[in-house]
Amino acid sequence: MNQRILSVLEFHKITEQLVAKAASSLGIEKARQLKPSTEIEQVTTWQDETDEAFHVIRLKGNVPLGGITDIKPSIKRAVIGGILTTHECLDVASTIYGGKQLKLFIDNLEDIELPIIQGLADEIVPLNELEREIKSCIDDHGHMMDGASDKLRGLRSKIRTNENKVRDRLDNFTKTKAKMLSDAIITIRNDRYVLPVKQEYRSAIGGIVHDQSASGQTLFMEPQSVVELNNQLQEARVEEKREIERILKELTIRIAEDEGYLMQNVEALAEIDFIFARAKLSHDMKASRPTMNNNGIIKMKQARHPLIAAEEVVANDVELGIDFTAIVITGPNTGGKTVTLKMVGLCTLMAQSGLQIPALDGCELAVFSNVYADIGDEQSIEQSLSTFSSHMTNIVDILNSFDDKSLLLFDELGAGTDPQEGAALAMSILDHVVAKKARVIATTHYPELKAYGFNRDGVINASVEFNVQTLRPTYRLLIGVPGRSNAFEISKRLGLNDKVINEAKSHIGTDSKSVENMIASLEDSRRNAESDYENAHDILEEAEQLKRDVEKQWQQFEKEREALYKKAEEKAEKAVTKAREEAETIVAELRNMQSEAELKEHEWIEAKKLLNEARPELTKKQKKQEPVFDEDKAKTLKPGDEIKLLTLDQKGTIIEQTGKNEFQVQIGIMKMKAKRKDLLFVRREEPKMEKPLATVRGSNYHVKPELDLRGERFEDALQQLEKYMDDALLAGYNKVSIIHGKGTGALRKGVKDFARKHSKINSARDGDMGEGGLGVTVLELK
Incomplete structure (x- = not known):
């Protein structure tokens, strides 16, 4: 992809937005080097990476990428024997810690599939020991701590002691000889403590002069009595510096030893930061992942120009490469033709760079070997080229370089010369490009090209919509409808005399009128279709709402009916229970009565049985049995x-x-x-067939080859199954079917467990589709 096309389509502005999303200098460097790829495998991998990171951003909101810096120069300097500064060592420790936090964050994303990002996270090595050594010596501000070594702790203590002695000695001067001082303070010159002494008292104070004020009236003097103390302080500071250098050298050696792991961490962190920067950009753009193809197919739904503000941009549908390979866009100036052209080109470059595009889900883009564009006024004064010559120079270069895997974008094709010659040249260029099966989008003003798409295979007309009522463009792209000039309508709206307009219309040729009438008819048809679609959509919504209301009312009806049934049955049961209690009381009293008319015991039992049978059975919701699907x-x-x-x-x-x-x-x-x-x-209710029934030997009891346990309680069902197996074995069956339905699966499991323990059952299997599927278990008997 040549640099010129990146500049023409303003790809660098996308890169700048991406750089702003990177969290570290590592990610920033990678973002600045962003370039489109022409290999579909590479582009697909990049899109996979961005999509994974986008899911993380959408679900988690942010990613911990803090504390990560580009420590590669420091690592290289450590390897060649240089000594790193405290801040460089601290950057190494901070990057190790940042890598550990990021790795932990990614490892904990168990609910998201992240094969690529997880693979990069696995490459991060947690160098805990090196991090601990650095942070035990250097604080968060980059200062070497007293506890870095025992010697350093002793030197720091000595320095503080000497500083206190010098200050005490000089404080005595400020109290006893304040009139000889310009100001009663202690200050520092050349790393030594001094006093601001007036010029006239130089001899009275005595000592070494280190500096003087601009006027010469104040001398910064080190009194002779503190010279030796200052010398001791300086010696301690020199030793402190040497000890710090020794500690830094040891830390540098440790860093150099882990060079391989550190470089591996840096590369993984740079890649992860770069991937998440692309995902953050997608999130801000409300972009979606395009499906990439190698067939030159572009299919974008509600695509927006990435560099136009969301509140201003107009979304458009663009399709190319299936039914047609060329689009010719006509329409008025400032109508959005060039914006559409740039939008398609820029989205293509973004997709081939692994970025998602601002469009709805389901969009599709092609991987082109090259994108060529001739856009804008490129008149060159230095080369003495006219606008037409400049455009033709670019077009000649394009025509000498493109192939069937290229995307060509022509703005105002053939402009800048005689209209008839320019239109003829534009049609010839388009014919040449279409013949080579390249993908091309061209804009033009020439009326001759309005009918171009109607008699050319693989070419379709398009236009940008213009609202005659408001005299403003709507920026909507209309595929299949060529643009109208609207000159007469606009002139009339602006107040031009009807007589003048009618006179102008009489000068228009028959062919031009036919084309304009055809375009007007197409626009009317489109508007009618859109209106019909909206009406149908409204009717559909009303029907769906009505359906929801009916379903809700039906459910309410069922619920109320069930409640009434239950209430009636409960009332009946209470009445029967009360009657039974009263009857039992009377029976008990009669039993206790010693009478000649005493009833026999079996008659009491029979009466009680009849009473129990009078109890109504309450309606209970049975678990729905799944029908066996035929x-x-x-x-x-x-x-x-x-x-x-x-x-x-x-x-x-x-x-x-x-x-x-x-x-x-x-x-x-x-x-x-x-x-x-x-x-x-x-x-379906099958006609009842008389099945041969097995007769148990020695009795008139008939046994069917299947047992239906649906609706039975678990314990009752197993008791029936046990008895049925005895009868089936006596009947001599080799195979029987146990119908238990699907339900919760508990009864099916119980049948399988029973079969496993039964000594006369060879095997148990689920029924085939013709046998009832999972709702039936077939038992093979011995």
Whole structure:
């Protein structure tokens, strides 16, 4: 990708935004070197990286990248034997700590799949010992601490003692000889403590003069009595400096020993910072990941120019490379043609650099071998070239270099010369580019090109919309509709006389009028289609709301009906319970009565049994059994089939078929018509067939080859299963089916456990599709 195209499309402004998102100098350096790639594998990998980081930013908000600096120069200097400063050593420790924090953060993102970023984080080596050694010697401000060594602690103590002695001696001067001093203070010159002495008292104080004021009236003198103390202080400071250098040398050697790990950490941290900078830019742009292809296909939904403010930019749909390979955009000046041209080019460069683009999800972009552009007025005074010559020079270079994997962007193709010749030249250039199967977008003013796309394969017209009422462009791109000049409409709106306008219209040729009428018809059709779409959308929303209301009312009805049933049954049960209690009381009293009319015991038992049977069974919600799905039956529905009406989420029955894909169904007490797509087959009542039944030897008891346990309690079901197995074995069956339904799976597991422990069962397996699937367990018997 040549540098000129990056400059023309202002790619450097995207780079500047990316640099601002980097958290460290490492990421900044990588952001400045951002360049598009022409290899689809590389571009796809970059997009994967950005997408992973974007998910982290979206879910976590931020990433800990603080404290990371570019320590590569310091590491290299340490390796060649230089001694690092305290701040350089501190940067190394800070970068180690920052890397550890970032690695811990990424390792804890267990709910997000991050194969690439996790791989980079795994390369970070936590050099805890080196970090601890540096931070035990140097504080957060870059100062060597007293505890860095025992010798340094002793020297610092000695320095403080000497400083106190010198200050005490000089404080005595400020108190006893204040009139000889310009100011009663102690100051420092040449790293030695001195007093500001008036010129006339120089001899009275005595000692060494280190400096004087600008006027010469004040001398900064070191009294003779503190010279020796200052000398001792200076010696201690020199030794302190040597000790600090020794400690720094040892730390530098340790850093040099871990050169390989440190360089590895720096590279991984730089890459991670760069990836997250791209993700932050995507987040701020409200961008989305494009799917990359190698087929020259561009498909962007509501794409926006990345360098125009969000409150000003107009989003547009752009498609190229499937039904057509060239777009010719016509329309008025300042209508947005050039902006659209630059937007497509800049988004292409961004995508090939691993950046997401400001468009809706689902967009698709191609990886081009080159992007060429001839945009703007490039007239060169030095080369004595006209605007036309300058454009043609660029176009000639492009035509000599492009191939079928190139994207070409021409702004005002053929402009700057005679309109007829320019239009003919523009059409010839477009024919040449289209013939080579390159992708091209061109803008033009020439009316001759308005009909160009109608008689050329692979070419389509487009325009930027203009509002005649407001006399302003809307900046909307209209694919398939060539632009109109709107000169007569605008002139009329501005007050030009109708007679003048009609006279002007009479000078327009028949062909031009036909083209303008065709364009007007297309625009009317588009507006009508948009209006119809909006109306249909409103109707759809109303229908969906009505459907939700009906479903809500139906559910409320079901809930209230169930509540009424339950209330009635509870009332009935209370009445029966009360009656039973009263009857039992009477029975007890009768038993206690010694009478000749005493009833027999079996008659009491029979009466009590009849009383218990009078108790109503309360309605209990059974767990819905999943129907065994029969694909063949589901394809065709017949009267009597049980179905589920998806729009109401209710079960019903097919009454009759009223059309090709329409049926009359009964849902409860309601009858209605429904489309086939809204009906889900549940089951079909098969005609009852007389099955041969096995007869248990020695009895008249008949055993079926299957046992239905659906709706039974777990313990009751296992008791039935145990008894049934005895009967099946006596009947001589080799295979039986246990129907338990899907439900929660507890009964299915219980049947399997029973089969595993039973000595007469060889194996247990789930039923096939024709046998009932997971709702049936087939037992093979010995």
